[in-house]
Amino acid sequence: MKKWISLALPIMIAAVLTGSVNAEPDREGLPDTVAGSKVDIGGFKMWGQVNGTKNTEPTVVFDPGYGDQYTIWTDTGVASAISKRTQTVLYDRAGLGWSQQSVGATHTALDQAIQLRKLLKGLKVDPPYVFVTHGISALNVRMYAALYQDEVAGVVFLDPSHEYQENALFPDDMDEVKERYKTEMVEEGGYNELLRTYDQITSTSRPLDPLRNIPIYVLSAGQKAFLSDTMKVWNDMQKDIESLSDNTTLIVDKKSGHYLMRDDPKMTINAINNVLDRIKLQQQKTKESN
Numbered sequence: 538m539k540k541w542i543s544l545a546l547p548i549m550i551a552a553v554l555t556g557s558v559n560a561e562p563d564r565e566g567l568p569d570t571v572a573g574s575k576v577d578i579g580g581f582k583m584w585g586q587v588n589g590t591k592n593t594e595p596t597v598v599f600d601p602g603y604g605d606q607y608t609i610w611t612d613t614g615v616a617s618a619i620s621k622r623t624q625t626v627l628y629d630r631a632g633l634g635w636s637q638q639s640v641g642a643t644h645t646a647l648d649q650a651i652q653l654r655k656l657l658k659g660l661k662v663d664p665p666y667v668f669v670t671h672g673i674s675a676l677n678v679r680m681y682a683a684l685y686q687d688e689v690a691g692v693v694f695l696d697p698s699h700e701y702q703e704n705a706l707f708p709d710d711m712d713e714v715k716e717r718y719k720t721e722m723v724e725e726g727g728y729n730e731l732l733r734t735y736d737q738i739t740s741t742s743r744p745l746d747p748l749r750n751i752p753i754y755v756l757s758a759g760q761k762a763f764l765s766d767t768m769k770v771w772n773d774m775q776k777d778i779e780s781l782s783d784n785t786t787l788i789v790d791k792k793s794g795h796y797l798m799r800d801d802p803k804m805t806i807n808a809i810n811n812v813l814d815r816i817k818l819q820q821q822k823t824k825e826s827n
Contacts, residue, residue: 571635573627576659580642583656584635585628589620594813595665595690596624598657602672602695602795604724606634609671613802619809626662628653632725644726646680646734647741653677654685664688667812669805671695672795675778676738682747691752691812695797695805699774700738703731706767746781752815753782754808759791760800784815 573586586607597619599610607627610616619625630649631639642648657666667690668678675697682689699705719728757775761768772789779787788808793800 573635574660575635575637576656578631578639578652578655578659581631581637581639583628583631583637583652585626585656585660587624587626587660587662588616589622589624591624594623595667595816596626596662597667597669597809597813598626598628598653600628600653600668600670600674600678601630601633602670602674604633605671608634609796609798610669613798613805615669615798615802615805615809618802618806622810623813624662626657626660628656630725643733644730645737646676647684647737649677650681650684653681654688665690667691667693667809667816669693669695669809670697671798673698676700676734679738679742679748679781683742683745686745686747689747689751690816692748692754693805693808693812694753694755694778695808696758696795697755697775697778699778700735700743702771702774703735705770705774748781749783751782752784752812752819753779753786754812755779755785755787756797756804756808757787757789758793758795758797758800759789760794784819786811 571584571586573584575582575584599607599616601607601609606629610627616625616627629636631637631642631644631652639648639652657664664685664687666688668681670678670692672695675694678689678692682692755775755778757772761771775789776787779785786808788804790797790801790804793804798805
């Protein structure tokens with residue numbers, strides 16, 4: 538039981554799975570109405586909301602973690618703080634919050650990267666973008682960068698999922714736990730989509746190395762229900778995410794759990810501002826060299 542609590546619950550937060558076939562998702566806990574727009578993605582509509590004012594800085598796109606809605610960024614004050622500096626986008630992935638379910642479609646990183654780009658185009662929000670990810674959405678944005686590298690100016694990773702986490706965090710003697718883990722993944726699809734996402738990152742994003750020359754910031758949770766040896770493995774994977782760029786920062790927030798934006802919103806805001814500042818510095822150096 539101790540191993541189950543230590544391993545399976547944190548990973549459940551970071552799983553990517555396909556959802557039910559209901560066209561309208563559960564909106565429990567959401568307001569009765571919401572500002573924003575619904576964009577036809579091709580047989581279903583996704584919701585997005587544009588805030589702040591467009592200026593010379595990139596637009597910041599907030600991408601929630603597994604099963605979460607846009608409110609994870611608004612309830613914490615993170616989105617509103619960044620909207621005072623530059624234009625921002627909030628959205629719900631297919632089947633979550635205000636976005637309809639993509640009936641008959643899969644929910645791999647490739648699917649969700651393509652859907653997000655269609656949404657941004659439909660909202661008439663032009664690149665470049667800084668993506669703020671949480672958990673599993675790190676994989677989606679890494680795929681986005683592989684597909685549309687020129688559109689990505691920077692990335693903030695909050696406790697990001699890793700394509701090798703499955704094998705690393707599930708020892709060979711935990712088959713029973715792994716089977717239970719598979720059956721309890723119900724928010725965004727099926728277990729096969731998760732495996733396909735890992736394969737997509739390994740075969741596409743990893744070799745293309747699309748983040749190499751852009752600023753990234755990895756903010757990792759220091760308070761997790763992991764055993765000590767498992768925590769070391771997790772930290773090593775966070776360091777691997779950091780190594781995806783030559784312009785990078787990795788901070789372990791020892792006071793925060795997986796939901797860093799809730800536990801320490803100020804640190805999350807600082808991380809986003811740090812990436813925006815580094816982009817501005819890059820632009821200034823490029824201008825001076827020309």
